[in-house]
Amino acid sequence: MSSTSANRDRERVASAELDLPGRHSSTPSAVLPNWRTAGQRYFSLGKALRARFGRRVQKVSIDAGFTCPNVDGSVAIGGCSFCDNRSFSPSRRLPRQSITEQIDEGIKRLKRRYQCDDFLAYFQPATNTYAPVDRLRAVYQEALAHPKVVGLVIGTRPDCVGDEVLALLEEIATSTPLYVEYGMQTMHDRSLDWMNRGHHHDAMVDAVSRSRGLGFEIGAHVILGLPGETHSEMLDTAREIGRLDLDSIKIHNLYVVHNTRLAEEYARGETRLMERDEYVRTLVDFIEILPPSIVIERITGEAPNDFFIGPTWALDKSAVRNAVDREFERRDSWQGKWHRKPS
Numbered sequence: 001m002s003s004t005s006a007n008r009d010r011e012r013v014a015s016a017e018l019d020l021p022g023r024h025s026s027t028p029s030a031v032l033p034n035w036r037t038a039g040q041r042y043f044s045l046g047k048a049l050r051a052r053f054g055r056r057v058q059k060v061s062i063d064a065g066f067t068c069p070n071v072d073g074s075v076a077i078g079g080c081s082f083c084d085n086r087s088f089s090p091s092r093r094l095p096r097q098s099i100t101e102q103i104d105e106g107i108k109r110l111k112r113r114y115q116c117d118d119f120l121a122y123f124q125p126a127t128n129t130y131a132p133v134d135r136l137r138a139v140y141q142e143a144l145a146h147p148k149v150v151g152l153v154i155g156t157r158p159d160c161v162g163d164e165v166l167a168l169l170e171e172i173a174t175s176t177p178l179y180v181e182y183g184m185q186t187m188h189d190r191s192l193d194w195m196n197r198g199h200h201h202d203a204m205v206d207a208v209s210r211s212r213g214l215g216f217e218i219g220a221h222v223i224l225g226l227p228g229e230t231h232s233e234m235l236d237t238a239r240e241i242g243r244l245d246l247d248s249i250k251i252h253n254l255y256v257v258h259n260t261r262l263a264e265e266y267a268r269g270e271t272r273l274m275e276r277d278e279y280v281r282t283l284v285d286f287i288e289i290l291p292p293s294i295v296i297e298r299i300t301g302e303a304p305n306d307f308f309i310g311p312t313w314a315l316d317k318s319a320v321r322n323a324v325d326r327e328f329e330r331r332d333s334w335q336g337k338w339h340r341k342p343s
Contacts, residue, residue: 041328042287042335045248045297052177058114059122059153060106062099064139066126069160075198081261082195082223082254084307099142107148120179121146122153129156129165137168144176151177155221158182158207159199166210173215181250182207184220187240188233191226196261201240208244219248219297224282225274226254227265234282238289243342249294251286252301253279256309263309276313280323284333292336299324 035043049057070076097105099121107119121143129136143149152172161169161180172178182204186192189200204220211218220241224234241249253274256266265271274282283299290296299321302314314320328334 036292036334041325041333042296042299043292043294045295048248048295053118053150055118056114056116057118057120057150058110058116060103060110060119060149061122061124062102062106062143063125064099064123064128064131066123066128066130068127068157069130070196070198071126075159076196078196078261080195080197081265082256084257084259099139100146103143103146103149117148118150119148120151120153120177121149122155124153124155127157127160128154129169130160133164133168136165140168140172144172151179153179153181155181155183157197157199157203158184159203161207161211163210166214169211169216170214178216179219179248180211180216181219181221181248184237184241185223186226186229186234187237188226188229191229194227205244208246217247219250219295220244220246221250221252223252223254224279224286227271231282231285235285235289238286241294242289242291242339245291246294248297249290250298251283251296252298253311253314255301255303255311255314257303257307258309266309273311276311276320276323280320280327283324284327284331287335288333288338290335291339291341292334294335296335 035047040047046056068079071079103119103121110116110119123139123143140152140154143152154169169178169180183197184201184204185195185197187201187204192200208218222237222241254262256263256271256273262271266273279300287296287299300314300317302308302317305315308315
């Protein structure tokens with residue numbers, strides 16, 4: 001492609017981003033930033049939050065003490081093969097406190113790193129819609145009552161949002177910004193079976209369909225490098241993300257933490273982890289296929305040193321981000337460059 005053609009393509013993408021139809025939340029499309037003309041290669045969370053709130057907003061992690069249906073035996077036992085919730089969330093590594101106390105402590109930690117006065121209460125570890133609605137309402141309301149909290153983020157599974165739960169989320173979304181993150185992980189059922197999810201991809205399709213038009217942002221978590229998935233199959237998941245027309249996505253490499261089935265498989269040499277260069281190339285391929293309107297909240301993942309086994313390169317997040325930026329620059333590429341709307 002000539003430089004002139006590439007510039008025309010970039011201008012066309014940037015122009016399209018000024019008015020993004022079909023979003024699911026109450027957020028006006030006018031607040032979505034024109035990230036391409038700002039010099040970015042992908043639509044980052046920081047840009048999206050600044051556009052919506054007009055200032056820096058950080059997430060503060062909360063552990064409400066929930067479990068998961070593949071932990072308590074409802075659909076399976078043992079949890080996901082890669083998961084120790086303590087490795088994903090700082091709130092689960094601390095002695096249990098009230099919701100308000102956790103927010104206070106989390107804000108203290110975040111203020112050591114960021115100049116920020118507004119926070120999203122992030123219900124992060126386990127499945128945060130997996131409880132009676134009265135209990136969910138109580139913990140959500142306690143978080144929203146904190147004077148520094150300006151919205152909620154709720155991480156959950158797509159098979160744990162019954163009609164009563166969605167009615168509660170819709171109610172909350174009428175008065176506060178609400179982001180619901182579904183643990184999709186992949187579109188491939190055999191991979192979901194490997195990780196002991198206890199559901200297939202049809203649960204994700206159903207959850208997204210029933211969540212549309214309820215006023216909250218719909219996000220997904222995706223893992224690249226799952227055992228047995230080819231490069232082409234990983235990119236199929238990117239196309240499915242586009243077909244589902246989600247608002248945001250968190251992407252990370254498969255990594256290993258102690259006290260998991262994955263750790264046992266890795267120790268036996270049964271599971272290979274992606275090298276950094278391989279992951280970076282795959283990630284950029286993945287992002288090139290995504291629609292330009294999807295907020296990319298995360299591009300890498302790791303765990304604290306006392307939980308983490310590998311890959312060691314994932315511990316240096318800045319180096320990974322820099323490598324991703326260089327790969328985009330090398331290709332003269334950007335998010336959505338090869339996105340094609342489903343027919």
